[in-house]
Amino acid sequence: MVFSSLLFLFAFLTVTLALYYVLPHNKWRNAVLFVVSLIFYGWGEPVYILVMLLSITEAYGFGFLIAKYRETNVRRARAWMTVSLLSNLAALLFFKYANFFLENLRLIPPLSEKIALIEGLTLPIGISFYTFQIMSYTIDLYRGQTEVQKNFVAFGTYVTLFPQLIAGPIVRYRDVDDQLTERRETVDLFASGVRRFLTGLGKKILIGDTASRIYEYAKASADFNATALGAWMVVIFYTLHIYYDFSGYSDMAIGLGRMFGFRFLENFDYPYISRSITEFWRRWHMSLGTWFKEYVYIPLGGNRAGRLKQYRNIAIVWFLTGFWHGANWNYILWGVYFGVILVIEKTFLLKRLEKLPKIVGHLYALLLIGFGWILFSYTDMAAGARCFLALFGVGVNALSSPVIGYEFLHAVPFLLIAVLGATPLPKRIWDRLAEHDWVSCGAILPDGREMPVTEDGLALSRRGKVFAVLTTVGCVFLFVFCVAYMVDSTFSPFLYFIF
Amino acid sequence: MIKKICNLATAVCFLALLFGLAAAFWILPDSPFSEAENRTLALFPEFSFETLTDGSFNAGMTEYFADQFPARPLFVRIKAESEIAAGRGENNGVLVGKNDQLAVRKFRVYESLLHQTPDMDYYYRSNVDAAIDALNAFAADASLPVVTILPPRSVDAAASAFTYPGEITDVLHEQLSAGLSPATGYIDLLPLFREHYDAGEYVYFRTDHHWTPEGAYLAYREIMKGFGMEDKILPESAFTVEEIPGFYGTTWSKSRLKFVEPDTIRYLSPGNEDEFVTDCLSVKMVKDEAGRPKKVKEIYKSFPGWLNRDYFTVKDKYGAFLDGTHNEQFISIPAMNRDREALLIMKDSFANTLVPYLAQHFDLVIGNLTGGVTNASELAEEYGCSRILIVYNWENLITSGSLAGIH
Structure with a gap:
């Protein structure tokens, strides 16, 4: 099930909210969340609930052993941690990567006949996300950064918590361990969650999906008439689509979390205003970057073991980052591509970029990000290469065509809104006028700072009060618009007398 | 204080909308059919262990929610009108032009049964070439006179109403004119319809993808000329106009733009309908005396x-x-108590409005191309037809492969 569906909002969420708030105690409320999250998860592929439960049980069980030995016998604790991690990774490797490895082995001539792909293997949704969450518990526990979770339901709730289950943010166990047992749901936090959720829903449905349709159109048109404008449309609208889709989804997750009293870390920080790729990766999918940094890069020695080792570590991290996104060569290449750029930036480019006018850095970063999305979006790498060359007018029939030009011109107003919305400007202006940050109150910033849920200190001026009302009314309108687009997306007149 | 109040209001409004719409969804009765969309709506899916585990229950629930959602027409309209307000100039691939002329611009084009495209401007040349080749081969073999008309889409005929470029129209028009052999009796309708449309005549509907009865009359004249029967053409004055107002067609359904005024069907009545009878036939498998299966045609509806x-x-x-x-496969429209020449029409729905005119001259035998009927030669022989007319519009030409099967 996805958040941006009528079924989720008007069946799943209503029932969940009702059950959750009818029950008095967090213990019961966790049980509600655990059960509904399993249903949420199993909606598409019920069988995979078992895979997830098995992973949870393993990590939960091994957790006791790690906790038992970590003070007295570090080697043993380490061994149990390894067992726990490997058993969790095994599921991820099998379901996500087995066929990829087999397929590549088949490319070796003597093996091609002997090896068959595993049939009927589909990727359990969210397995990449929840496996990483489980691993963070195991490692945090081993490192003594958190206590063992004795309550199976509480631990299960942490892993399965439906807001972040299928698309992140990847919540580290130690960031929420207290919240699992002691959290306070308040009207203020709930309202802030509603605003955040609707912001995300709007980003996904009103902008992300529209950008996606234009992207699909441009991509398909290239098969008929390859043009440079068409290729730029592919890049531009995919760039917008993936940001609005993914960050919108994170906003929804964070908002939903708040509705149930959870406060998650931020996951996106206006990535497209970056002036370098280094900066981009500090702003994009931050929970994944943090995860790799904390559980891979630093354990490998990070940047403290000499230049050469640092480059090796960067290579490993970026290979894995790419591979994590999907079991295909284009994702690996995409990760390696960023790894190489990051090394180049670290050696000299970053310093030079800082001396140049800001606009140069912005253009440089946006172009490289956009080229990256070509790698990312074309699993057929030859088609990706054609799209890349077409950007520069290589291998195209024309620079533009009348219908593609028409499509582009009519997308310009949308494009302007989408571009502006990817910068902090609209929010900054609104917050200034409203004298209050209505959407981020209650947020936990990447550096760990907690934004207060309500600021009681300053009274609002007259204008602030007007904007307070506007924000509230705006939420209602935003919700109605999102529902309208959701209803329409399934609206399909059956034109039988077309025949 | 105001912050607290606004927070409370936000929470209450959100929950009210959420629970209100959910309650309305479950309480309001389900409607089985949507007239506006011309289709049956999804009902509560069958629940069992099997449907739950194979995912069909879940898929069914998604459809059920979408189809029976409360105030659905209102929501769909909000979306449609915001798209226009945002300067997109279209909704769901339907352009809005001068005088509220609507036209579908993007189509899911056909290459093979397996290949689905998103909504596109372009089309597969190879698919249209296959249709051209099939028509050329068919006409070369046929011993009877053939006339082929391929009615353009609204977006082609009513092009002057839009700022949408004529790129695709031109390419398709050129491909047809260059590819179809003289034996097919191909009549190019595009310039004719554009001329009449631009002169302000009501030849295509504004809200539907078909031509109007007046548009069909224009085509009728061309068909008669094509058969060398110019002298037999009935003047427009031979028909009396019957107006049926308030027609919202398929294009309107797709666009969902409420502000567009409805069409009026101006039916040109020859006044002698009661002299004719329409028989709908379907193919049935029966066993002959020797017990072998054989096909027979059976009249199952007659009016x-x-x-x-x-x-x-x-x-x-x-x-x-x-x-x-x-979707009927075969139709026969003989005139009662008269012995006349029979015309075979291989067609799509554009031919339906040609029937009143052509029936004045011929007994009609109709094979529905979009219903999968392609064996024109057999039909012509079976019914003793002396002429063949092919009517197939550009939209079907690019979105299906039926015409390529004609033989």
Whole structure:
């Protein structure tokens, strides 16, 4: 099930909210969340609930052993941690990567006949996300950064918590361990969650999906008439689509979390205003970057073991980052591509970029990000290469065509809104006028700072009060618009007398 | 204080909308059919262990929610009008032009049964070439006179109403004109219809993808000329106009733009409908004396004339022509008690409005190309037809492969 569906909002969420708030105690409320999250998860592929439960049980069980030995016998604790991690990774490797490895082995001539792909293997949704969450518990526990979770339901709730289950943010166990047992749901936090959720829903449905349709159109048109404008449309609208889709989804997750009293870390920080790729990766999918940094890069020695080792570590991290996104060569290449750029930036480019006018850095970063999305979006790498060359007018029939030009011109107003919305400007202006940050109150910033849920200190001026009302009314309108687009997306007149 | 109040209001409004719409969804009765969309709506899916585990229950629930959502027309309209307000100039691939002329611009084009495209401007040349080749081969073999008309889409005929470029129209037009052999008797309708449309004549509907009865009359004249029967053409004055207002067609359904005014069907009545009878036939498998299976045609529906006026009172008013028999395979329209030449029409729904004119000259035998009937030669022989007319519009040409099967 996805958040941006009528079924989720008007069946799943209503029932969940009702059950959750009818029950008095967090213990019961966790049980509600655990059960509904399993249903949420199993909606598409019920069988995979078992895979997830098995992973949870393993990590939960091994957790006791790690906790038992970590003070007295570090080697043993380490061994149990390894067992726990490997058993969790095994599921991820099998379901996500087995066929990829087999397929590549088949490319070796003597093996091609002997090896068959595993049939009927589909990727359990969210397995990449929840496996990483489980691993963070195991490692945090081993490192003594958190206590063992004795309550199976509480631990299960942490892993399965439906807001972040299928698309992140990847919540580290130690960031929420207290919240699992002691959290306070308040009207203020709930309202802030509603605003955040609707912001995300709007980003996904009103902008992300529209950008996606234009992207699909441009991509398909290239098969008929390859043009440079068409290729730029592919890049531009995919760039917008993936940001609005993914960050919108994170906003929804964070908002939903708040509705149930959870406060998650931020996951996106206006990535497209970056002036370098280094900066981009500090702003994009931050929970994944943090995860790799904390559980891979630093354990490998990070940047403290000499230049050469640092480059090796960067290579490993970026290979894995790419591979994590999907079991295909284009994702690996995409990760390696960023790894190489990051090394180049670290050696000299970053310093030079800082001396140049800001606009140069912005253009440089946006172009490289956009080229990256070509790698990312074309699993057929030859088609990706054609799209890349077409950007520069290589291998195209024309620079533009009348219908593609028409499509582009009519997308310009949308494009302007989408571009502006990817910068902090609209929010900054609104917050200034409203004298209050209505959407981020209650947020936990990447550096760990907690934004207060309500600021009681300053009274609002007259204008602030007007904007307070506007924000509230705006939420209602935003919700109605999102529902309208959701209803329409399934609206399909059956034109039988077309025949 | 105001912050607290606004927070409370936000929470209450959100929950009210969420629970209110959910309650309305479950309480309001389900409707089985949507007239506006011309289709049956999804009902509560069957629940069992099997449907739950194979995912069909979940898929069914998604459809059920979408189809029975409360105030659905209102929500769909909000979306449609915000798209126009945002300067997109279209909704769901439907352009809005001068005088509220609507036209579908993007289509899911056909290459093979397996390949689905998103909504596109472009089309597969190879698919149209296959149709051209099939028509050329068919006409070369046929010993009877053939006339082929391929009615353009609204976006082609009514091009002057839009700022949308004519790129695709030009390419397709050129491909057809260059590819079809003289034996097919191909008549190029595009310049004719554009000329009449631009002169302000009502030749294509604004809200439907079909031509109007007046547009069909133009085509009728061309067909008669094509058969060398120019002298037999009935003047427009031979028909009396019957107006059926309030027609919202398929394009309107797709666009969902409420502000667009409805069309009026101006039916040109020859006044002699009761002299005709329409028989709908279907193929049935029976066993012959030796017990071998054989195909027979069987009349399963029959009505006087060619109109079912009941359709004029519902949304699908174009369906009145040939009783909305869009998917019937074969239709025969003989005139009663008269011995006349028989004309075979291999067609799509554009031909339905040609029937009143052509029936004045011929007994009609109709094979529905979009219903999968392609064996024109056999049909012509079986019914003793002396002429063949092919009517197939550009939209079908690019979105299906039926015409390529004609033989």
